[in-house]
Structures are given as C-alpha cells and as structure tokens.
Amino acid sequence: xxxxxxxxxxxCGIDCSQAFTSGTTVTLTATTGGxxxxxxxxxxxxxxxxxxxxITSNNTLTAMFEQTAASTTGGxxxxxxxxxxxxxxxxxxxxxxxxxxxxxxxxxxxxxxxSNTLLQINGKLIARGTATDPILLTSAQIPRAAGQWGxxxxxxxxxxxxxxxxxxxxxxxxxxxVTIEYAGGDIAGSNYAVRLADAAPLINRTTVRNNRGTGISxxxxxxxxxxxxxTNSEITGNGAGVDARFPSDTAQxxxxxxxxxxxTISNNTGIGVSLSSYPGGVxxxxxxxxxxxxxxxxxxxxxYGTLTVTRNTVRGNxxxxxxxxxxxxxxxxxxxxxxxxxxxRLTGGYATFRVTRNLVVGNTKTSAVDNGQGAGLYISNxxxxxxxxxxxxxxxxxxxxxxIYLNLYNYSGSLTHTLTNNLISGNVxxxxxxxxxxxxxxxxxxxxxxNIVSNAVTQNRSTTNAAAMRILLSSSNYTFxxxxxxxxxxxxVLEYANANTSPALSAGNNWxxxxxxxxxxxxxxxxxxxxxxxxxxxATALTGAVLAAPISPPAGLQVTxxxxxxxxxxxxxxxxxxxxxxxxxxxTASHPYTGTGAAQGASPIDVGNVTTYTLTGLTPGxxxxxxxAYDSGxxxxxxxxxxxxxWYAIQESAIAGGGDGxxxxxxxxxxxxxxxxxxxxxxxxxxxxxxxxxx
Numbered sequence: 001x002x003x004x005x006x007x008x009x010x011x012c013g014i015d016c017s018q019a020f021t022s023g024t025t026v027t028l029t030a031t032t033g034g035x036x037x038x039x040x041x042x043x044x045x046x047x048x049x050x051x052x053x054x055i056t057s058n059n060t061l062t063a064m065f066e067q068t069a070a071s072t073t074g075g076x077x078x079x080x081x082x083x084x085x086x087x088x089x090x091x092x093x094x095x096x097x098x099x100x101x102x103x104x105x106x107x108x109x110x111x112x113x114x115s116n117t118l119l120q121i122n123g124k125l126i127a128r129g130t131a132t133d134p135i136l137l138t139s140a141q142i143p144r145a146a147g148q149w150g151x152x153x154x155x156x157x158x159x160x161x162x163x164x165x166x167x168x169x170x171x172x173x174x175x176x177x178v179t180i181e182y183a184g185g186d187i188a189g190s191n192y193a194v195r196l197a198d199a200a201p202l203i204n205r206t207t208v209r210n211n212r213g214t215g216i217s218x219x220x221x222x223x224x225x226x227x228x229x230x231t232n233s234e235i236t237g238n239g240a241g242v243d244a245r246f247p248s249d250t251a252q253x254x255x256x257x258x259x260x261x262x263x264t265i266s267n268n269t270g271i272g273v274s275l276s277s278y279p280g281g282v283x284x285x286x287x288x289x290x291x292x293x294x295x296x297x298x299x300x301x302x303x304y305g306t307l308t309v310t311r312n313t314v315r316g317n318x319x320x321x322x323x324x325x326x327x328x329x330x331x332x333x334x335x336x337x338x339x340x341x342x343x344x345r346l347t348g349g350y351a352t353f354r355v356t357r358n359l360v361v362g363n364t365k366t367s368a369v370d371n372g373q374g375a376g377l378y379i380s381n382x383x384x385x386x387x388x389x390x391x392x393x394x395x396x397x398x399x400x401x402x403x404i405y406l407n408l409y410n411y412s413g414s415l416t417h418t419l420t421n422n423l424i425s426g427n428v429x430x431x432x433x434x435x436x437x438x439x440x441x442x443x444x445x446x447x448x449x450x451n452i453v454s455n456a457v458t459q460n461r462s463t464t465n466a467a468a469m470r471i472l473l474s475s476s477n478y479t480f481x482x483x484x485x486x487x488x489x490x491x492x493v494l495e496y497a498n499a500n501t502s503p504a505l506s507a508g509n510n511w512x513x514x515x516x517x518x519x520x521x522x523x524x525x526x527x528x529x530x531x532x533x534x535x536x537x538x539a540t541a542l543t544g545a546v547l548a549a550p551i552s553p554p555a556g557l558q559v560t561x562x563x564x565x566x567x568x569x570x571x572x573x574x575x576x577x578x579x580x581x582x583x584x585x586x587x588t589a590s591h592p593y594t595g596t597g598a599a600q601g602a603s604p605i606d607v608g609n610v611t612t613y614t615l616t617g618l619t620p621g622x623x624x625x626x627x628x629a630y631d632s633g634x635x636x637x638x639x640x641x642x643x644x645x646x647w648y649a650i651q652e653s654a655i656a657g658g659g660d661g662x663x664x665x666x667x668x669x670x671x672x673x674x675x676x677x678x679x680x681x682x683x684x685x686x687x688x689x690x691x692x693x694x695x
Contacts, residue, residue, distance in 0.1 A: 001031060001032045001036050001038055001063065002031050003016075003028055003029065003031070003063045004028070004029050004031065005018065005027065006027045006029070007024065010028065020055045021055070022055055022056060023056070024055045025052060025055075026052070026054075026055060027050055027051070028045070028050070028051040028052075028053070028061065028063075029050055029051075030051075030065075032065065036065045036066065037065065037066060037142060038063065038142075039064045039065065039066050039143070039144075040064050040142070040143055041061055041062065041063060041064070042061070042062045043059070043060050043061040044059045044060070044061050045061055047143070048142060048143055066088075071086040071087075071089050071090070072091075072092050073089060073090075073091060073092070073095065074091055074092040074095050075093055075094075075095065075096070076096045076098060077095060077096070077097060077101065078101055079102050079103075080103060080104070081104040081105070081106060082103070082104070082105045082106065082109050082111065083106050083109070084106050084107070084108045084133075086109075087108065087109040087110050087111075088110040089110070089112065090112050090114065090140055091111060091112065091113045091114055091117050091119070091149075092114050092117070093117055094117050094118050094120065095117070095118070095119050096120050096122065097119070097120065097121045097122060097123045097124070097125060098122050098123055099122045099157045100123055101122075101124070102123060102124040102125075102126060103121070103123070103124070103125050103126070103127075104126045104127075105125075105126070105127040105128075105129075105135050107128065107129040107133035107177070108129065108133035108135070109129075109135050110136040110138065111135070111136065111137045111138070112138055112139065112140035113137070113138070113139060113140055113148075113149035113150070113183070114149065115140075115141065115148060115149065116149060116150055116185045116187055117149055118149070118150030118152070118187060119137075119150075119151075119152045119153070120153045121154045121155065121158045121199075121201075122157045122158055123157070123158060123159060124173050125152075125154070125158070125174070125175070125201065126173070127174065127175050127176065127178050128174060128177065129176065129177030130177055131177060131205075133177075134177045134178060134179055134207075135177065135178045136178075136179050136181075137152065137178065137179065137183070138179075138181050138182055139181070139182040139183075145182060146182055146183075146184060146210050146211055146212040146238075146239075147182070147183070147184045147186070147191070147212030147213075148182050148183075148185060149182065149183050149185055150183060150184075150185050150190075151183050151185075151187070151190065151192055151193055151195055152175075152180065152183075152193070152194045152195075153194075153195045153197065154194075154195070154196050154197065154199035154201050155198070155199060156198035156199060156221070156224065158173055158199045158201065159171075159172045159173050160172050160173065160199065160200040160201065160227070161173055161174055161200060161202035161229070169202050169204070172201065172202070173199070173201035173202070174201055174202045174204065175194075175201060175203045175204070175206045176203075176204045176205055176206065177206065178207070179206070179207040179208075179209065180194060180206070180207070180208045181193075181207075181209050181211065182210055182211065183211045183212070184211040184212030184213040184238070185212065186212075190213075191212055191213025191214065191239065192211070192213050192214040192215070192216070192243075193208050193211035193216065193238065194215070194217065195217040195218075196217070196219070196220075196226075198219070198220055198221045198224050199226065199228070200226040200227045200228040200229070201228065202229050202231070203216065203230045203231070203233055204229075204230075204231045204232055205232045205233060207233065207234045207236075208234070208235045208236075208238065209234070209235075209236050209237045209238065210237045210238070211237075211239070212239055213238070214238060214239060214240045214242070214243045215241050215242060215268065216235060216241070216243075217242075217243050217244075218242070218244040218245065218246060218258060219245050220245065220246045220247065220248070220256050220258075220281070222248060222249055222280075223249050224256075225255065225256050226246075227258075227259070228258055228259070229259040230242065230259070230260045230263055231261045231262055231263065232261070232262045233263045233264075234263065234264045234265075234266075235268070236266050236268065237267050237268065238268045239268065240268050240269065240270035240271050240272075240274065240293075240295065241265040241266075241268040241270075241271065241272040241273055241290075242265060242272070242273045243271075243274045244258045244273070244274070244275050244276070244283065245275075245276040245277070246258050246275075246276070246277050246281035246282075246283065246305075247277055247278055247279055247280060247281055248279070248281040248282070248305075249279075249280065255280055255282050255306075256282065257282040257284065258275075258281070258282070258283045258284075259284050260273070260283070260284070260285045260286075260288055261284075261285075261286045262286070262287040262288065263289070264288070264289045265288060265290045265291075265293070266289065266290070266291045266292050266293065267291075267293065268293045268294065269293075269294045269295075270293070270294055270295040271293060271295035271296050271297075271299050272290040272291075272293035272295065272296065272297045272298060272317060273297070273298045273299070273300075274299050275298070275299070275300030275301075275305075275307065275323075276300055276301055276302070277300075277302045277303070277304070277305030277306075277326070278301070278302075278303040278304065278305070279305070280304045280305055280306075281302075281305045281306075282305065282306045282307075283305070283307045283308070284308045284310075285298070285307070285308070285309045285310070285312055286310045286311055286312070287310075287312065288312045289312070289313045290312060290313070290314045290315075290317065291313065291314070291315050291316050291317070292315075292316040292317065293316075294318065295318050296317055296318050296319040296320075296321075296322045296341065297314040297315075297317035297318075297320050297321060297338065298312075298314060298320070298321045298322070298323070299319070299322045299323070300322075300323050300324070301323075301324045302323060302324070302328070303325045303348075305325075305326045305327070306326065306327045306328075307326055307327070307329070308328075308329045309321065309328070309329070309330045309331070310329075311331075311332045311333065312333045312334075313333070313334045313336070315334070315335070315336040315337045315338065316336075316338065316339065317338050318338065318339060318340045318341055319338055319340065319341025319343075319345055319369065320335040320336075320338040320341075320344055320360075320363060321333075321335065321345070322341060322344075322345040322346075323345075323346055323348075324346075324347045324348050324351075325347075325348035325350065325351045326348065326351055326352075327351070327352045328351065328352065328354065328355075330344070330353070330355045330356070330358060331354070331355075331356045331357050332356075332357045332638075332641065333359070334358075334359045334361075335358060335359065335361070335363065336359070336360075336361050336363070337362045337363065338363045338364070339363075339364055340364065340365075340366050340369060341365060341366075341368075341369040341370075342363045342369065342370075342374055342375040342376065342377075342378060342395065342397070343360040343361075343363035343375065343376050343377060343395060344358075344360060344376070344377045344379075345370070345374070345378045346378065346379045346381065347379075347381055348381045348382070349381060349382045350381075351381045351382065351383070352384055353383070353385045353386070354385075354386045355377065355379075355385070355387045355388075355390060356386065356387075356388045356389055357388075357389045357390065357638065357641035358390045358391070358641070359390075359391045359640065359641070359647075360377055360390060360392045360395065361376075361391065361392075361393050361394050361591065362395065362591070363375050363376060363395045363396075364395070364396050365378075365396070365397040365398060365399075365402075366398050367398045367399060370405070371399055372397055372399030372400070373399050373400045373436065374397060374400075374401045374404065374436075375395035375396055375397035375401070375403070375427065375429070376392035376395035376402065376403045376404055376424075377390070377392055377403070377404045377405070378404075378405045379404075379405070379406050379407070379408065380405075380407040381408065382408075382409055382410050382415070383408055383409075383410065383416075383417050383448070384417055384418075385408065385418070386417075386418045387404075387420075387422060388418065388419075388421050389420075389421045389422065389641050389643060390422045390423070390641070391423045391425075391550070391641065391647045392404055392422060392423065392424050392425075392427065393423065393424070393425045393426045393427065393553075393647040393648075394425075394426045394427065394647070394648075395427045395428075396427070396428045396429065397427075397429040397430075398429075399430060399431075400429050400430065400431045400432045400436050401432050401433075401434075401435060401436040402428045402434070402460065402461075403425075403434045403435050403457075403460060404419075404422075404434070404435040404437075405435075405436050405437075406419070406435070406437040406438065406439065407438045408438070408448070408450070409440045410446060410448050413446045414446030414447050414448060414449070414477075415446070415448050415449070416448070416449040416450075416451070417439070417448060417449070417450050417451070418451045418453075419437075419450075419451065419453075419455060420451060420452075420453045420454050420455065421453075421454045421455065421548070421549065421643055422455045422456075423455070423456050423458075423551075423552070423643070423646065423647055424455060424456065424457045424458075424460065425456065425457075425458050425460065425552065425553055425646075425647055426459050426460065426461075426553065426647065427460045427461075428460070428461045428463065429462060429463070430462065430463050430464045430466065431464055431466030431467070432462065432466060432467060432469055432470045432495070433460040433462040433463075433466075433468050433488070433489075433490060434457045434460035434468040434469045434488065435468075435469040435470075436469070436470045437452075437469070437470065437471050438472040438497075439472065439473045439474070439478065440472075440473075440474045447475055447476065447477055449475070449477040449478065450473070450477070450478040450479070450480075451478070451479045452478070452479065452480045453479055453480075453481060453482050453483065454482045454483065454548040455483045455484070455549055455550075456484040456549045456552050457469055457483065457484070457486075457488065458487045458488060458552045458553070459487055459488060459489070459553060459555065460488045460489065461488070461490065462488075462490035462491075465491055466495070467490055467491070467492035467493060467494055467495035467525050468485075468488035468489075468490040468492070468493050468494075469485075469493065469494055469495070470495040470496075471494065471496060471497065471505065472497035472498060473498060473502075474502075476503065480505070480507055480510070481506075481507070481508060481509035481510055482509055482510065482542075482548060482549065483510045483511070484511050484545050484546050484549045484552065485510055485511065485512055485513070485523075486511065486512060486513025486514075486545075486552075487513055487552070487555055492522075492523055492524060493512065493523040493524065494507065494524050494525065494536065495524075495525040495526075496525065496526040496533055496535070496536045497533070498534035499532060499533070499534060500535075501534075502534040504534060504535040504536065505526075505535070505536045505537070506537055507524075507536050507537065507538045508538050508539055508540035508541065509540050509541075509542060510538065510541065510542060510546075511542040511543075511544060511545050511546055512538070515543050520538055520541055524536045524538070544574070545575045547575060547576065547577050547631075549643070550643035550644075550646070551573065551575050551577075551578065551630065551644065551645065551646045552574070552575070552629070552646055553627075553628065553629065553646040553647050553648060553649045554570040554571065554573060554581060554627045554628070554629050554649045555570065555571045556569075556570050556571035557569070557625075557627055557649045558570070559625055562614075564616060564617060564619075564620065565614055565615060565616045565617075565618060566585070566614065566615045566618065566623060566625060567612065567613070567615075568583060568612065568613050568614070568615075568625060568627065569611060569612045570612075572611050573629045573646075577632045577633070578609065578629055578630070578631055578632075579631050579632045579634065580606060580607065580608045580609045580610075580629075580630055581606075581608070581609070581610065581611075581627050581628065581629050581630070582607065582628045582630065582645075583603070583604060583605045583613050583615070583625065583626075583627055584603045584604045584605075584625065584626050584627070584628065584648065585598065585603045585623050585624065585625045586603055586624055587621060587622065587623060587624070588624065591648060593624065593625075593626065593648075597617065597618055598615040598616065598617055599615075599616045599617030600615060600616070604628070627648070627649045628645055628647065628648055628649070629645070629646045630644055630645040630646070631645075
C-alpha cells in the first residue's frame with residue numbers, strides 16, 4: 001500500500017516525511033495495492049478513513065496494511081495441511097474436519113474467518129506454531145472487533161491428546177503457539193472462542209484474546225471421562241476467561257479431570273475462571289496468574305467435586321477465590337488486592353476445605369458481598385475445615401472481620417475444625433478486625449470439635465468500640481490456647497458472644513501481651529462488662545509469647561530522613577526466639593518491595609538482630625519502607641508460611657522532607673498495595689519542601 005498527502009509532499013513508500021508550515025491542514029490518504037488491504041491508522045489518527053492533521057508540532061503516523069487472502073476454503077475437508085505458502089487463508093463458510101480426518105496447520109499461517117463462520121473438529125487438529133512463527137486465527141473483517149466470527153469447536157469424536165508417563169505430549173489434537181482473536185460470534189446462542197465438548201485436546205502456549213463471551217469453554221459429559229489440559233497460555237481481554245463444567249460419574253475409579261497449569265488469565269470483563277462440577281469432577285490449578293478480571297478471579301460450585309489450587313497468584317479481581325461446596329485444597333497461593341468480595345469466600349453445607357500456607361493480603365470486602373464481613377478469609381460451611389499456616393494480613397472489611405470470618409456447623413456427624421499456626425495481623429474493620437467466629441454444633445448430627453491453637457492475632461485495628469476478635473461457641477469440645485493475642489488497636493482483644501447461661505469460655509494458656517490480671521481482664525469483653533454475656537476464664541495465662549505461633553510483624557516503626565538516607569527504628573519483637581530482621585524498601589507502596597540503590601544493597605536487607613538501621617546512598621525521592629522479623633527456625637524456604645518470618649510491619653513510614661529530621665510514627669497498612677504510608681523523601685541537599693508525599 002501507499003500513503004499520499006494533500007498538500008503534496010508525502011508519497012510513501014518513496015518519501016515518508018515532509019515539513020509543512022505550522023497551521024497547515026494536511027490530509028493523508030491510504031491506497032491499497034493489488035494484494036493488500038488497509039487496516040487502519042495509528043498515532044495522530046485512528047480508524048480506516050482519510051486522516052486529517054493540523055500541523056502544530058511534529059507528528060508520527062503509521063498506516064497499516066496486510067496481505068489479502070492468498071487462498072480460500074470452507075465446508076467439509078479431507079486430510080490436508082494448511083501451508084504457510086497458502087497464507088493468509090480465508091474461511092468462507094463453516095469448516096468441518098470429519099472423524100478420521102486430520103487437519104495440520106503449519107507455523108506462521110494466518111487464518112481469517114468470514115462473519116459467523118466456525119471451525120469444527122470431529123477428527124484431529126494439529127496446529128503447532130512456534131515462538132517465532134505462531135499461528136493466527138482471526139477475523140476477516142476490517143476493522144476487527146470481538147465477535148466477528150464463530151469459534152473453534154472440538155466435539156466428542158475429536159481425537160484427544162495423549163501423553164507419556166512424564167506428562168509430555170505424544171499425539172492427538174493440539175493447539176500450540178496459536179493466537180485466537182475476535183471470535184465469539186453469536187451462533188445458536190453460543191458465545192465463546194474455543195469449546196471443548198467432551199473433548200480433551202492440549203492447549204499449550206496459546207493466546208486467546210479479545211473475544212466476545214468466554215475465551216475457553218469446557219463442557220464434559222458425566223459418563224465420559226475426559227482430561228483436557230490448558231498450560232502456559234494467556235487468556236485475556238475476553239468477556240470471561242475460562243468456563244469449565246466437568247461432571248463425572250462418582251462410581252468411576254478415575255474421574256474426568258481439568259488441568260490448568262502456568263496460565264495467565266487476566267483483564268477479562270467477567271469471571272477469570274469459572275468451575276462447575278456436579279457430580280464428582282476433578283480440577284487442578286497450579287502456578288496460574290489470575291489477575292484484574294472484572295468478576296471473581298476463581299469462582300465455582302463443586303458439589304461432590306474435587307479442586308486443588310496450588311501456587312497461584314490471584315490478585316486485582318472482584319473476589320479472589322469464591323467456591324461453593326466441594327472437596328477443596330487451597331495451598332501456597334498469593335491472594336492479594338482483590339477489590340470487592342475479599343480474598344477467599346468458601347461456602348457449603350457438606351464441603352471440606354483445607355486452606356494452608358497461603359498469603360492472603362491487602363484484600364477489600366465491601367458491603368456488596370456478605371454484608372461486608374470477612375475480607376481475608378470467609379468460611380461458612382459444615383466442614384470439616386483445616387486452616388493452617390496462613391498469613392491473613394492487611395485486609396479491610398466494611399462491616400466486620402477484616403481478617404477471618406468463620407460460620408462453622410455440622411450436617412453430617414461430629415466433625416473437627418482446625419485453625420492453627422495462622423498469622424492474623426494488620427487487618428481493619430469497624431468491629432472484630434482480626435476474626436469473628438461462630439462455632440456451633442447441631443446436636444442431632446453430633447458434637448463438633450474446634451481447635452484454635454498457636455495463632456498470632458496482632459496489630460488488627462477495629463475502628464469502633466469493638467474487640468479485635470469475637471467468639472460465639474456452642475460446643476463443649478474445643479481447644480482455645482497457645483495463641484498470641486496482643487498489641488491490637490482495639491479496646492478489647494476478645495469478645496465472648498454467648499449468653500450468660502452458657503458455660504464459661506476457657507481461654508487459659510494464651511499470651512495476652514501482659515501478665516497482670518487486671519490488664520488481661522481489661523482486654524476481654526464478657527460478663528464483667530455486660531451481664532447478659534458469658535464468662536471468660538484465663539487463670540493460666542502465659543507469661544511470654546508462644547513460640548509455636550507464627551512470629552509477629554515488628555511494631556512501632558519510625559523513620560527519619562537525612563541527606564540521601566533513611567534511618568529506621570522499631571520495637572523489638574516479644575518472641576524469645578527472634579533471630580533478626582529484614583529491612584524492605586522501594587518506591588512503590590506495595591508488596592513486594594523491590595528497591596535498589598542503597599549503599600547497603602537491594603531490598604530486602606538482612607540487618608541482623610537490631611532495632612535501628614540506616615539506609616544510605618539513596619537517590620532523592622519518595623521511599624516506602626517496612627520491616628519483617630524472623631526467628632531461629634528460618635531456613636530460607638517458605639519462611640513466611642512456615643511461621644518463621646513475619647508479614648510486613650503494619651506501619652509504613654511517612655516523612656516530610658529529607659534532612660530536616662522530621663519523624664513520623666504513624667503510617668498506614670503495609671504491603672497491601674491499596675493504601676500507602678505517606679512515604680519518605682530523601683533529599684540530596686538535606687532539605688525538602690514541607691509537604692507529605694502520597695501514593
């Protein structure tokens with residue numbers, strides 16, 4: 001193609017630049033060649049029409065052309081290969097690959113689909129591009145937009161992928177290094193780009209983007225075992241990411257299984273991943289990034305189904321993980337900065353939840369979901385449940401339970417619910433900022449056992465005259481001891497919600513941050529404060545912090561700015577096995593802190609067992625700093641979820657100036673990515689304007 005101008009001067013591609021007098025109106029016209037089509041402008045103009053620019057400064061524009069189709073196809077095809085020499089290939093009608101037929105698409109091929117056409121695979125599809133020569137399935141229309149063509153459909157007669165004993169692809173249908181875009185046209189009420197209908201191709205290193213409706217739809221039959229895999233792929237900018245419905249006959253020894261591994265599912269308008277299994281299907285999700293979707297990150301209903309969620313990052317969605325029913329194992333995930341429904345929301349009368357070794361941080365629960373309760377972790381179910389070795393920190397709830405909300409009961413016998421070795425810190429809510437727990441037993445079904453042991457509940461902030469945690473208990477089988485309950489910003493640490501006719505709550509063998517009886521009683525809201533409440537007993541209160549509980553974040557962080565420097569001071573941790581601290585710094589108020597430039601090295605810096613430290617050699621600017629503590633059990637592997645390294649100090653620094661020595665001791669929630677400390681300005685000349693930096 002070519003571009004010409006009026007006034008004359010540009011004839012591109014011979015002369016692609018020209019000087020015009022300021023104020024001149026220049027009209028640019030794109031003209032196609034015999035084998036090309038104009039696809040639009042970028043830069044100072046957009047669209048596909050004539051470009052008009054008034055010259056007031058230098059302007060850069062790009063005219064985009066692409067080759068017209070070199071070949072066409074459609075209808076029912078026989079075994080064939082779509083070759084690069086035939087590309088671009090125009091699909092003029094619905095295209096069917098029958099059973100016993102193989103369609104192979106070579107690397108670098110571009111396939112353009114006419115309006116509302118589709119590709120249906122009843123046989124085998126081998127579409128294997130490369131990293132440098134991917135295959136493109138796109139719209140034939142200009143300009144391109146979501147929903148202009150149909151979809152790629154794998155049916156139940158298509159040839160499933162097979163694998164060797166190490167899980168490596170051997171044969172069968174595969175999409176690899178393929179980009180699928182602008183699909184999802186409404187054909188018979190179906191809106192998706194790829195559908196697996198009782199089919200199990202391998203989808204690997206494939207990009208599914210900018211499609212109307214769902215990017216990938218999986219619909220399996222209850223009585224046909226299928227094992228679809230989606231790996232190393234990017235599903236982005238669609239109406240929704242992945243919708244998987246995978247029932248499986250529970251009588252089968254091997255049930256249908258959906259595997260999603262190392263994918264990025266982001267910036268979809270709706271839900272990132274939606275799962276539905278009734279009855280009995282299995283899904284595993286490992287190492288995925290599910291981020292910035294308009295709906296929930298991972299959502300589903302899994303009656304009699306099994307889901308394992310391991311080492312995923314789920315951030316910036318409406319809710320992080322929201323699952324009803326099922327047998328769930330959720331472990332070693334980062335659940336961060338989800339915006340409306342909190343970090344995890346797990347419900348179901350007959351569900352089993354194992355929530356272990358997760359970082360659930362910086363999430364928000366608004367009143368739009370669950371009346372604003374349970375910003376970090378919300379569990380309402382019959383159990384049994386195991387919640388262990390999690391960091392639930394820096395979450396904010398609109399109403400109650402910034403950290404953890406528990407509504408536990410039983411519909412099927414006497415069950416055991418365990419809450420152990422969790423760090424619940426730095427959460428904010430009007431009331432019960434750390435935890436609100438309703439622990440009941442329906443006696444016709446048996447008596448539940450509740451174990452709340454070796455947790456650290458610290459530095460949570462209740463913004464009204466309410467306790468940091470509340471317990472309502474209707475079971476005689478419980479253990480509530482060996483917890484560290486101290487240093488919360490609330491008038492009380494514990495509120496006992498039972499009526500005065502209830503048995504006393506035995507809260508002995510916990511550490512309250514003090515050994516004075518009157519001081520401990522002042523931290524408890526019970527019968528002595530309200531005659532309608534039950535009594536809390538604590539006669540065997542511990543005299544020091546429980547070392548089996550996770551180490552707590554350092555408190556009392558203060559920062560003073562100097563010439564190209566920041567000096568940090570904090571209060572020594574109460575745990576007797578503390579071994580040292582790490583200083584974290586950076587120019588953004590968010591976990592992880594990845595600052596560089598200090599003479600002492602990049603963040604984080606292991607400063608040893610001290611409570612003051614100075615960073616020097618900093619470039620002038622705003623810095624956010626925090627501190628973590630670690631104990632003698634640290635080994636460099638999973639130290640935070642092992643309980644051997646704390647979450648970040650709740651308080652970020654806030655400094656007005658560089659070398660003026662102004663010291664600010666009040667910051668805000670650390671590491672949440674939502675709120676920032678006011679920052680620290682290190683000035684190269686030792687002075688700075690007297691105003692606060694902000695995020």
